[in-house]
Amino acid sequence: MIESHATARYVRTSAQKAGLVLALIRGKDVNGALAALKFARKSVAEDIAKVLRSAIANAQNKDGFSGDVDRLFVSACYANQGPSQKRVRPAPMGRAFRVLKRTAHLTVHVSERPERIKAIAADGETAPKRARGSAAKRPSEPKAAAEPAATKAAAAEPAATKAKE
Numbered sequence: 001m002i003e004s005h006a007t008a009r010y011v012r013t014s015a016q017k018a019g020l021v022l023a024l025i026r027g028k029d030v031n032g033a034l035a036a037l038k039f040a041r042k043s044v045a046e047d048i049a050k051v052l053r054s055a056i057a058n059a060q061n062k063d064g065f066s067g068d069v070d071r072l073f074v075s076a077c078y079a080n081q082g083p084s085q086k087r088v089r090p091a092p093m094g095r096a097f098r099v100l101k102r103t104a105h106l107t108v109h110v111s112e113r114p115e116r117i118k119a120i121a122a123d124g125e126t127a128p129k130r131a132r133g134s135a136a137k138r139p140s141e142p143k144a145a146a147e148p149a150a151t152k153a154a155a156a157e158p159a160a161t162k163a164k165e
Contacts, residue, residue: 005058030073
């Protein structure tokens with residue numbers, strides 16, 4: 001299973017704002033994630049899409065990659081806080097306010113989904129898929145053999161006599 005990552009450092013946004021967009025793509029397949037980023041109404045989405053495309057390219061260049069980009073998904077993505085630029089903004093009466101221009105480091109990890117293993121029946125064909133539903137998920141438990149009614153009555157009789165005494 002191939003895993004790769006890409007990081008963009010010193011992106012001019014806060015880590016909190018980037019984290020909101022990264023939460024949209026976490027766990028999605030790469031095509032769905034790129035589509036979500038294309039229509040996200042945040043400016044940091046373009047930077048994240050660039051990092052995601054870089055992570056996909058890194059996975060394609062690794063040895064052992066199957067060549068199927070559709071099997072890649074975003075396994076992890078996060079934004080760490082970078083250094084803040086301190087600036088001064090003039091304020092009334094000769095004072096000054098400090099302005100923090102924050103940066104973030106964006107990291108996206110992509111992994112390859114494992115192939116699904118299909119069970120092969122003895123005759124060489126794949127086993128039929130089970131129907132959906134609770135009965136199909138678990139095999140039914142074997143039912144206990146029914147006890148004769150005489151043994152049930154005999155077991156209940158001594159308890160009734162002890163209660164009378």
